[in-house]
Amino acid sequence: xxxxxxxxxxxxxxxxxxxxxxxxxxxxxxxxxxxxxxxxxxxxxxxxxxxxxxxxxxxxxxxxxxxxxxxxxxxxxxxxxxxxxxxxxxxxxxxxxxxxxxxxxxxxxxxxxxxxxxxxxxxxxxxxxxxxxxxxxxxxxxxxxxxxxxxxxxxxxxxxxxxxxxxxxxxxxxxxxxxxxxxxxxxxxxxxxxxxxxxxxxxxxxxxxxxxxxxxxxxxxxxxxxxxxxxxxxxxxxxxxxxxxxxxxxxxxxxxxxxxxxxxxxxxxxxxxxxxxxxxxxxxxxxxxxxxxxxxxxxxxxxxxxxxxxxxxxxxxxxxxx
Amino acid sequence: xxxxxxxxxxxxxxxxxxxxxxxxxxxxxxxxxxxxxxxxxxxxxxxxxxxxxxxxxxxxxxxxxxxxxxxxxxxxxxxxxxxxxxxxxxxxxxxxxxxxxxxxxxxxxxxxxxxxxxxxxxxxxxxxxxxxxxxxxxxxxxxxxxxxxxxxxxxxxxxxxxxxxxxxxxxxxxxxxxxxxxxxxxxxxxxxxxxxxxxxxxxxxxxxxxxxxxxxxxxxxxxxxxxxxxxxxxxxxxxxxxxxxxxxxxxxxxxxxxxxxxxxxxxxxxxxxxxxxxxxxxxxxxxxxxxxxxxxxxxxx
Numbered sequence: 001x002x003x004x005x006x007x008x009x010x011x012x013x014x015x016x017x018x019x020x021x022x023x024x025x026x027x028x029x030x031x032x033x034x035x036x037x038x039x040x041x042x043x044x045x046x047x048x049x050x051x052x053x054x055x056x057x058x059x060x061x062x063x064x065x066x067x068x069x070x071x072x073x074x075x076x077x078x079x080x081x082x083x084x085x086x087x088x089x090x091x092x093x094x095x096x097x098x099x100x101x102x103x104x105x106x107x108x109x110x111x112x113x114x115x116x117x118x119x120x121x122x123x124x125x126x127x128x129x130x131x132x133x134x135x136x137x138x139x140x141x142x143x144x145x146x147x148x149x150x151x152x153x154x155x156x157x158x159x160x161x162x163x164x165x166x167x168x169x170x171x172x173x174x175x176x177x178x179x180x181x182x183x184x185x186x187x188x189x190x191x192x193x194x195x196x197x198x199x200x201x202x203x204x205x206x207x208x209x210x211x212x213x214x215x216x217x218x219x220x221x222x223x224x225x226x227x228x229x230x231x232x233x234x235x236x237x238x239x240x241x242x243x244x245x246x247x248x249x250x251x252x253x254x255x256x257x258x259x260x261x262x263x264x265x266x267x268x269x270x271x272x273x274x275x276x277x278x279x280x281x282x283x284x285x286x287x288x289x290x291x292x293x294x295x296x297x298x299x300x301x302x303x304x305x306x307x308x309x310x311x312x313x314x315x316x317x318x319x320x321x322x
Numbered sequence: 323x324x325x326x327x328x329x330x331x332x333x334x335x336x337x338x339x340x341x342x343x344x345x346x347x348x349x350x351x352x353x354x355x356x357x358x359x360x361x362x363x364x365x366x367x368x369x370x371x372x373x374x375x376x377x378x379x380x381x382x383x384x385x386x387x388x389x390x391x392x393x394x395x396x397x398x399x400x401x402x403x404x405x406x407x408x409x410x411x412x413x414x415x416x417x418x419x420x421x422x423x424x425x426x427x428x429x430x431x432x433x434x435x436x437x438x439x440x441x442x443x444x445x446x447x448x449x450x451x452x453x454x455x456x457x458x459x460x461x462x463x464x465x466x467x468x469x470x471x472x473x474x475x476x477x478x479x480x481x482x483x484x485x486x487x488x489x490x491x492x493x494x495x496x497x498x499x500x501x502x503x504x505x506x507x508x509x510x511x512x513x514x515x516x517x518x519x520x521x522x523x524x525x526x527x528x529x530x531x532x533x534x535x536x537x538x539x540x541x542x543x544x545x546x547x548x549x550x551x552x553x554x555x556x557x558x559x560x561x562x563x564x565x566x567x568x569x570x571x572x573x574x575x576x577x578x579x580x581x582x583x584x585x586x587x588x589x590x591x592x593x594x595x596x597x598x599x600x601x602x603x604x605x606x607x608x609x610x611x612x613x614x615x616x617x618x619x620x621x622x623x
Contacts, residue, residue: 053450
């Protein structure tokens, strides 16, 4: 009898515990209902502009026709994926995309770190401020203007780069129209534009280093390179890892904005990348399903690489994105 | 003097390091300043010198002809007007909604906030892509409208995360508790406490959104058909890049076409200056907020 009562009492207690929690949650929700109202615009925006297109992704497996709508179009399975892989240009496009992005990563990742370290050791504060203001500036130049500036500066007839080459007795080079130079033009203009901006995050991390560490290192006879190697690099390591994972997750995601503007007939073979191809197939040729399939494939590969990179980082360094 | 051997040995190496890095830094600064200076100088120079490439350090044959041509082009003005409308509208709406959402998500006493946050973050890594988005916009009948151009990128998950980390780290929990005990509701707290205390993050978010709007050309290119709704960057693209590809199309009169072709480089330079000056001028004043924004982002990271 007593035992029965005991178990019964415990059950009742558990129930009330659950009920209590639910009640507390409900009370919080009621109390803070205005916070949900705060969230409405953002939720509507995200659901409408980010999640609804996910529903539209199914046309990658369908033969989309405008009149039939997304739901009504007929299923075709993996037709478009097969079509992409049997396109002669397929591997060329994948190769171009990977060339540009791996090159951007390899060249563009370490340079902002170098800049941040150099700026960190600039003693004259005024000069440091000036250097920072100048190096961040190109970030604010629009892609259209950047590409136009490249066209003008590198022009074989009137660009000052070729004037300099000519003054040293060289032959003018049509930089913007040579296939072999396109990756360099793309990557280095990108570095020019974003190196300063990308260095901010490292400068912020470096400013957190305690000066005592440096002082004691100096007393112990460490030179500046040893201090950088043993104090500064370990400090910015976590930031570096996070940014590296994020860049890996974007390895197939070369933005179409700049490439599209840089394209011309002379470099058509090297400047077609997945995202510009998706745009042209989809919106110029109106092959919606085919284009969506290519985009989806690209997206999935990216996602897998991101997850893998994050797993690897978790294993190696014990810290990742999630 | 030579009591400490290290004191002598060290500075030699460090001095070399300082000199080398100083030179590298200066060279890098030159590669940034010179092109910008070149654009400015070419925009004030005679077309002849610009075209034959003899312009190097200072303007030659000073003229404002390029600006006269550019500023009398009505397309530049409609483009400017549209850009200002889209940028101002998008920045206002976007900053406001981002602040509201970011603050709400920073509260740990909001049931479901974690789930909503995860659902938001997911969209950073997986999107529907260009065509589904295009179909959606057409189905919503938003294509070719100014309304679309205003709202199109006004809310971004990245900015919401920034606001959320800012609010979580700078607004003490006790402040809200004290205010709510005194009978202050969430709405009043938001407007009388959160906004005034978060001026820094408001500036950062507004700057990020405004720069994005000012410089975007791709969405207008695919969604806007009417020329009078195009923003400045798309007009610039026509002047700077598309015209470049077919110089023969500029007119039927060969003399006029030739003169225009001669002038075109100077017109291009002045168009670059006209479109870029506002944002370059505003930015140094906002730089400190800009840096702050990156720092807040890195706290979360």
